[in-house]
Amino acid sequence: MDITSASQLLDLVKERKQSLSQVVAEYEAFRSNTSCEAVREQMRETLKVMRASVENGILDKGERTHIITGYGHLFKEAIAENRVLGCSLLKNVVLYALAVGQHNAGLGRIVACPTAGACGVVPGAMLAVADELDSSEEELIEALLVMGGVGIVSAAQGPISGAEGGCQSECGVASSMAAGAVVYLMGGSGEQVFAAASLALQSHLGLVCDPLASLVEVPCVTRNSTSATTAIVAANMAMAGIPAVIPYDECVVAMKQIGKSMPESLCETSKGGLAASPTGRKIYDELRQKHSQ
Amino acid sequence: MARIGLFDIVGPIMVGPSSSHTAGAVRLGLAARRVLGKEVEKAKITLHGSFAATYWGHRTDVALIAGLLGMPMDDERIPHALEEAKEAGLEYTFEFGDLGDVHPNSVRIQVEGSGDKMELAGASVGGGRINIFQVNGFEVGVDGTYTTLLTRHRDEPGVIAEITKVLAIHGINIAFLNVSRKTRGSEALLLAETDDDIPELALQHVLRIPGVLVVRTLPRF
Numbered sequence: 469m470d471i472t473s474a475s476q477l478l479d480l481v482k483e484r485k486q487s488l489s490q491v492v493a494e495y496e497a498f499r500s501n502t503s504c505e506a507v508r509e510q511m512r513e514t515l516k517v518m519r520a521s522v523e524n525g526i527l528d529k530g531e532r533t534h535i536i537t538g539y540g541h542l543f544k545e546a547i548a549e550n551r552v553l554g555c556s557l558l559k560n561v562v563l564y565a566l567a568v569g570q571h572n573a574g575l576g577r578i579v580a581c582p583t584a585g586a587c588g589v590v591p592g593a594m595l596a597v598a599d600e601l602d603s604s605e606e607e608l609i610e611a612l613l614v615m616g617g618v619g620i621v622s623a624a625q626g627p628i629s630g631a632e633g634g635c636q637s638e639c640g641v642a643s644s645m646a647a648g649a650v651v652y653l654m655g656g657s658g659e660q661v662f663a664a665a666s667l668a669l670q671s672h673l674g675l676v677c678d679p680l681a682s683l684v685e686v687p688c689v690t691r692n693s694t695s696a697t698t699a700i701v702a703a704n705m706a707m708a709g710i711p712a713v714i715p716y717d718e719c720v721v722a723m724k725q726i727g728k729s730m731p732e733s734l735c736e737t738s739k740g741g742l743a744a745s746p747t748g749r750k751i752y753d754e755l756r757q758k759h760s761q
Numbered sequence: 762m763a764r765i766g767l768f769d770i771v772g773p774i775m776v777g778p779s780s781s782h783t784a785g786a787v788r789l790g791l792a793a794r795r796v797l798g799k800e801v802e803k804a805k806i807t808l809h810g811s812f813a814a815t816y817w818g819h820r821t822d823v824a825l826i827a828g829l830l831g832m833p834m835d836d837e838r839i840p841h842a843l844e845e846a847k848e849a850g851l852e853y854t855f856e857f858g859d860l861g862d863v864h865p866n867s868v869r870i871q872v873e874g875s876g877d878k879m880e881l882a883g884a885s886v887g888g889g890r891i892n893i894f895q896v897n898g899f900e901v902g903v904d905g906t907y908t909t910l911l912t913r914h915r916d917e918p919g920v921i922a923e924i925t926k927v928l929a930i931h932g933i934n935i936a937f938l939n940v941s942r943k944t945r946g947s948e949a950l951l952l953a954e955t956d957d958d959i960p961e962l963a964l965q966h967v968l969r970i971p972g973v974l975v976v977r978t979l980p981r982f
Contacts, residue, residue, distance in 0.1 A: 470764055496767035510768060517774050517835075532840060534818060572777030575820060575840040582770045583888070584780045590771075612771060619770035628770075629887055631781075645770075682815040684778040759817040 469498045474621045474662045474716040481658050488658040489613035492620070511609045514579055518568075518591040521578045525567030525588075532574035534755055535685045540567030557600045558697070565592025565696040569689035582619050582628045582641055585677075585684050589642035590615060592696030594649045597703075603653050615649035618665045618716075625717060626724040630677030630736035633727030639688075639695040640672030640723065644716070646699035647706070656707055666712035668695075668702035669719045674726055676734035678741025681752040687742060773889050776839040781866055782812070782819030785885025787839065788905065788982050789868055790828020792893055793881045796911065798977045799874040801829045801851055807858040810865035812885075822855055825868065829853070834889065863894065891982065899941045899950040905982035907936050907954035912967060913975040916942045916949040920972040924951060927970065931963040948974070 471477050471492070480491050493504040500507075522540075530538035543563045546552045552559060568588035572578045578587045594615070598608055619628075622641045627633030644665035651664045672695065680686045706712070714722070733740030742748050775784040794801055806825055808816055816822050820840070827842035828834075830849060838845060846853060860867050864884035871880045882895035886904075893903040896911065903909050910928070914920050921940060928935060934956040942949035959978050968976045 492767065495764075499764045499766065507767065511771070514768070514771055514774065575776055575778065575783075575823075577774065577776050577835055577837050579772055579774050580780050580784075580889070581772070584775065584777050584784070587777070613767075616767045616771045620765045620767065623765045623770055631887065681818060683818045755818070 469495055471495050471617065471620050472624050474618075474665070477617055477621055478658050478662065487610070488617055488661060489610040489652070492613040492617040495620075496616075508609055511612050512605070515605065515608055515612060517577060517579050519595065521568045521571050521576060521587070522564045522591055522595060524576055525569070525571030526563070528567070528570050528574050528576065530570065530574065533570065533685055534683055535680060535751060536570065536573060536689055538570060539689055540570045557596055557700070560596035560599055561592050561696050561700060562693040564595050565589060565693035566689060568592065569692040573683070573685050573689060582623065582645065583630070583638045585630060585688050586638040586642035586692060586695070588689070588692030589639060589695045589699065590646045590649065592693060593646035593699040594653070596696075597650050597653050597700065601653055607653060611649040611652045614652040614661055615645040618645045618648040618661065621717070622720050626720040627727050632735065633723060634675055634730050634735055635677040635691065636669075636672045636675040636723050637727060638677065639691050640669050640675055643668040643672055643695040643699045643702070646696060647702040650700055650703035651706055654703060654707055656703075660706045662716040663712040664703040664706035666714060666716040666719050667705055667710070668699050669716070669723060670712070670714065671698050671702065673719070673723055676730060676741050677736040678734055678743045679736070679738055680743050680748045681755050682738040769888065774835045775889060776835060776837065779819040780889040781885045781887050782815060782821050783824045784834040784889035785866065785887075785891050786812075786821045786824035786868070787828040787832065787834040788889065788891045789870065789883045789885060789893075790825040791831065791833070792828070792883060792891065792905070792979055793870040793872050793879070794829050794831055795979050796881050796896060796977055797872045797874050797877060797879045798975075799877060800849075801872045801874050803873040804829055804851065804853040805856070805871040806853060807856045807860065807869040809858060809860040809863065809867040809869070812866050812868055813857040825870070826851070826853060829870075829872065864892070869895075896950060896952070898943070901939055901941070901950070901952050903952055903954065903979065905979065907956065908958050908981050909979040910951070910953040910955060910959055910967070911977045911979065912951045912973050914949055914951065915972040915974070916946050917972050920970065921951060923970040924953070924967055924973065927963060927966045928953065928955065928959075931960065931966070933957045933959055933963065
């Protein structure tokens, strides 16, 4: 049993007359020579770490980060003081994603999903939607399996690292995975999962990886929150019946080709883009000086 | 192509900020600790390429020391590893150096403890995965996908046959075998990557083989 593409995974769902999450659980059980129950238990632990990273990230005031200063904490205060617009879903998705991104940058314990740099996207979107829909832990475990399925087909066909594919292959793929999880929690079909994944990735194609001073801080942490928000927007569009037009597999291949034509300076080397801006260089020089002392 | 692991995508669970500069560095430190097989008292660490350029931002230094102290990559004590090293009496030095034509995220770790010395060079190749490419100056290739048996032994006829025989008796299948030496009859190194975990009893049996000097295992990561 193997999972190689979205279309092949959806065929497996039909052939086996199983849910998408069950097919993913069986794939992993087969691959790692264990049971579906053990896979779900490990997912339960993963969910716990995700939740804890949100809570700890909100408390993080930026003691261990170099440029950013407790972004989750700042946003939480702004919500409490009614300084931000929007419904609770829009506020929470941004809050949670910022919190996890901050926690990661500050040497906190997180779930890399699919990478450490993009680790705020999935908890941001999925846990904010879970609050809204009052989803159970069991539903969230199934959502994580569905999301894992989106991630596996992405990794099977394209790059999953800023160094190889730019940020489109970190925050972009994370947004696709999150969109899939959200569609699942909304009660959508497997086809809708991948339509949402496709719409989310389409909004990220071409995105470069140009972090300041080689840190996972600017623009990574704030981008985690916009990618998480995009996931919810993409899920809503897919549930409304707006077609992705380009199938997910083809979007991933396009991402791979775009990644190949990206110059090295924009693939996690901090040599181009924002990292090479006057302010980006200034911050780098200051940090370097501070640490050479 | 090997099947992609669900928990490699939804995971790993790790301490941030970077899977390659932090999580992979913890694993390289842990590997050096396992190769020594004792508490590390002294460590000389040489950072190469991107490791040397970004170590302070991604706390690669802290991560390597955390690994040398035996912390796994999701251990929340990792940020305090330098303080813990002080308490544990682990002396370390960091240097920058050119390890040659190797992966940009490479490091050489020389460790000492209880009168024993070992040296390892490896790279963090992305997503927290590592590749150990040198042990005690011998070229190797170990990525932690398998449990690995390491022996230092005298380069004599029959030693390797005895080692593989002991593994067979314990029902341990060898997936990959790497044997190297510097000159004929000198000390040699064996690395056996196995499908099965290697129990303590098997290690004791290997150590009793005439000509075997040191036996260690590296766990699967």
